[in-house]
Amino acid sequence: xxxxxxxxxxxxxxxxxxxPDTLLIRLLDADIATTLFWRxxxxxxxxxxxxxxxxxxxxRAALMxxxxxxxxxxxxxxxxxxxxxxxxxxxxxxxxxxxxxATASIFAALFSVIFLRERAPLRTWxxxxxxxxxLLLIALGGAxxxxxxxxxxxxxxxxxxxxxxxRATGEGDTLPGLALGGLVIAxxxxxFAHPFSLTVPGMGAxxxxxxxxxxxxxxxxxxxxxxxxxEVSLLMLLETVFGTLWAILFLGEIPTTTTLAAIAxxxxxxxxxYSRQAYVHRRATRHSLQVES
Numbered sequence: 001x002x003x004x005x006x007x008x009x010x011x012x013x014x015x016x017x018x019x020p021d022t023l024l025i026r027l028l029d030a031d032i033a034t035t036l037f038w039r040x041x042x043x044x045x046x047x048x049x050x051x052x053x054x055x056x057x058x059x060r061a062a063l064m065x066x067x068x069x070x071x072x073x074x075x076x077x078x079x080x081x082x083x084x085x086x087x088x089x090x091x092x093x094x095x096x097x098x099x100x101x102a103t104a105s106i107f108a109a110l111f112s113v114i115f116l117r118e119r120a121p122l123r124t125w126x127x128x129x130x131x132x133x134x135l136l137l138i139a140l141g142g143a144x145x146x147x148x149x150x151x152x153x154x155x156x157x158x159x160x161x162x163x164x165x166x167r168a169t170g171e172g173d174t175l176p177g178l179a180l181g182g183l184v185i186a187x188x189x190x191x192f193a194h195p196f197s198l199t200v201p202g203m204g205a206x207x208x209x210x211x212x213x214x215x216x217x218x219x220x221x222x223x224x225x226x227x228x229x230x231e232v233s234l235l236m237l238l239e240t241v242f243g244t245l246w247a248i249l250f251l252g253e254i255p256t257t258t259t260l261a262a263i264a265x266x267x268x269x270x271x272x273x274y275s276r277q278a279y280v281h282r283r284a285t286r287h288s289l290q291v292e293s
Contacts, residue, residue, distance in 0.1 A: 007226025008274075011235045014219025017212055019242035022094045023250055024212065025086060027205035030198060035086050036185050037193035038206055039213065040079070043182025046214025051175050063176060070169060071177040077162040078181030079188070084155040092148025094247040095255035095263065098240040099138045100152025102131050102266050105234045107160025115164055118228055123276055127234065130269040137262040163232050166224035174221040231277075237270045 028035055055061040065071040088097045106128040112118040138149065166174045198206060223232045240263055247253040255263070 003226050007223050007232075008235065010219050011223030011227065011232055012238065014216045014223065015236055015238045016242060017219065018216035019239045020208065020212060020246050021216070021239075022089055022097060022243050023246040024205045024208045025089050026094070026247075026251060028198070028202050028209070029205075030202060031194065032086055032090050033189045033192035034194050034197060035090075036083060036189040037195055038198075039082060039086065039209060040182045040185025040187075040189065042206075042210040042213050043082075043217065044179055044186055045182075046210060047175050047179035047182060047218060050214065050218060051173075051179060065169075065173045065176045066180060070165060072180070074162065074165045074169070074174060074177035075180030075184060077158055077165055078178050079184040081155055081158040081162055082181070082185055083188075084151055084158060088148050088151040088155055090148075091145050091151060093255065093259070094251075094253055095244045095259045096138055096149060097152050098243045099259060099262050099266065100135060100149055101156050101159065102237050102240050103135050103153060104156040104159040104163070104236060105131060107157045108163045108232070109160075111161050111164040112167065112228060116168060118167075120228075123273060124231075124234075127269045127273040131237075131266055134262040134265040134269075137258050137265070140258065159236070163224055166221060166232075167228065169224075174224070175218060178217050178221055234270055234273060237266055241267055 025035060025039075028038070030038075051062045052059070066075075085097075085101075088100065092100075105124075109120045109124055109128055113120055135153075165177075220232070220236075223235070227235075244255060244263060248255075
């Protein structure tokens with residue numbers, strides 16, 4: 001399996017695991033501070049426990065990535081993105097939230113060019129432009145509030161920056177930084193939260209988040225080692241489709257026709273982009289084999 005194919009499989013599976021995230025936030029049925037407190041706690045404990053287990057309990061090795069400024073930067077970006085994300089879910093529909101997050105690819109491409117000096121192919125920019133058109137449809141015909149949609153765009157911007165920070169680590173370990181972000185979320189919301197106010201269904205949703213979040217972000221955190229940041233954020237678009245589907249099936253939250261059209265445009269752009277990427281990769285591999293023979 002090629003490095004790129006491995007990156008697509010790992011990241012894609014992580015996104016599929018993450019897709020019920022917005023549904024579980026709704027089922028948690030708690031205020032924003034309480035939701036963020038438990039979300040941060042689940043991320044910090046889940047990712048932190050895995051890192052310490054992986055390092056056989058060696059605290060020095062587990063915390064080594066946090067000795068670099070990039071590790072702290074990643075943690076803070078991850079914390080901010082999650083705070084904005086939960087705020088967005090609370091102020092607009094799930095479909096609008098996930099469609100807004102699709103613009104993360106635009107910001108990731110821009111930040112990659114500016115900070116990593118990576119050259120984004122023309123097809124990446126064209127795909128990002130189509131995604132922006134889909135977002136415009138959301139802005140014109142979405143069911144949620146304007147504040148919610150603006151928060152969604154801000155979330156996408158921070159997510160894009162986070163993917164670039166992951167990419168900048170190279171082969172470095174991103175999980176300690178993500179665990180740090182979870183800890184920051186829990187600590188900054190603990191004073192305002194009411195952690196023991198959850199209902200029985202809310203406790204079930206919390207258990208789901210405790211499983212989904214660490215596993216999904218552990219997988220997604222590996223993706224930028226193998227793929228450019230814009231491609232990772234484009235794969236995140238799968239959450240838009242599946243997350244919206246879960247909301248329809250389990251909450252009866254039907255998106256507007258405009259939102260559905262926007263999601264169709266986004267999914268179509270993603271399909272064309274990766275079909276083209278796969279074709280280019282096959283040609284390059286075939287040419288390499290011909291040269292070697």
